[in-house]
Amino acid sequence: MVVKVAINGYGTIGKRVADAVTKQDDMEIVGVTKTRPTIEADLAIQKGYPLYAVAEEHEQGFLDAGIPITRGTLLALLQKADIVIDGSPGKKGAANKPIYEKAGVKAIWQGGEKDSLVETSFNALTNYNKAWGKRFVRVVSCNTTGLARTLYPVQQKFGIKAAYVTMVRRGADPRESKKGPINAITPVLKVPSHHGPDAQTVIDGLNIFSLAVAVPTTIMHLHCNTVELEDKNATTEDVLALWDATPRIKFVEGGKGIVSTAQVMELARDLNRERADFNEIIVWKDAVTVQDGVLYYYQAIHQESDVVPENIDCIRAMCELEPDNMKSIEKTNRALGIE
């Protein structure tokens, strides 16, 4: 079976998920939507993705720009799809739910929407089975995905008494030239930040407390994490071996010159990663330390791309293509060149 996938909102996340779907052998893109005739609309056509306007009010803009939207709107696209990836801007996607319900399609939202919108939130490693056959699911945010990938295996193997995590967040995505902070460090004054509670939507029983600050960088988020372990005998080497065997975690080393997110992004370019993305969570191996039953580590999150393989696995679970989460993760990773 080849699942027919629509992308509603061909932006930062939507365009990456579209390309990732195209690389799988069990799903295909039947069309993408845009609101405005930007360069991304041109590029979608060049890639061969059938282009639709989100709504009738957007159609004229494409025609005026000479971009041939001959295929109608989202409503026409949904008739061709089994499942839609909602890549609309955060907090806007919820309004699309009645449209998907009426069209009879399954839908996946992103981390900008609330857990209460869907039947379950999703991470491929932690709760794949909960999305099995479901109609409405949310792939958790880039930060929550990062927390899930490193904390879940630690919880399973050593037990977690409590995790205290601090998110140092990029102020904007690289292309968002109008956003900031420009010259400030902005603490999130709602304590705990939403990230800890969000991680609890995909990891049962996780005791976690989170703080967050936004800083003037566009390239990655960085997490500073302190984790009290149940197993007082766990060692640094044990944790390193565990993460080494966990998919979608990549070690880097300060000793080899990777001392900041800048060199991490340079590595993505040197490895010829598409768009210079890093779908893996980056963990600084030299800094991982277990002392007196407490684990300390730093991890970096490439915000625009870590959730992309999660969307692919989520499609597989919701459309009942592969019952085993590790097999789906491996299949997705192979197709996308992820470690």
Ligand code: NAD
């Ligand atoms: P974006 O602004 O880059 O792209 C959004 C796209 O949706 C644009 O193409 C826009 O034209 C289109 N759009 C606008 N209104 C729409 C509507 N009503 N219906 C359908 N499409 C509409 O946004 P993004 O960064 O890709 O974010 C999408 C979702 O992914 C959000 O929930 C966000 O929180 C989440 N997310 C973003 C990042 C990130 O770093 N950018 C990381 C993880 C998750």
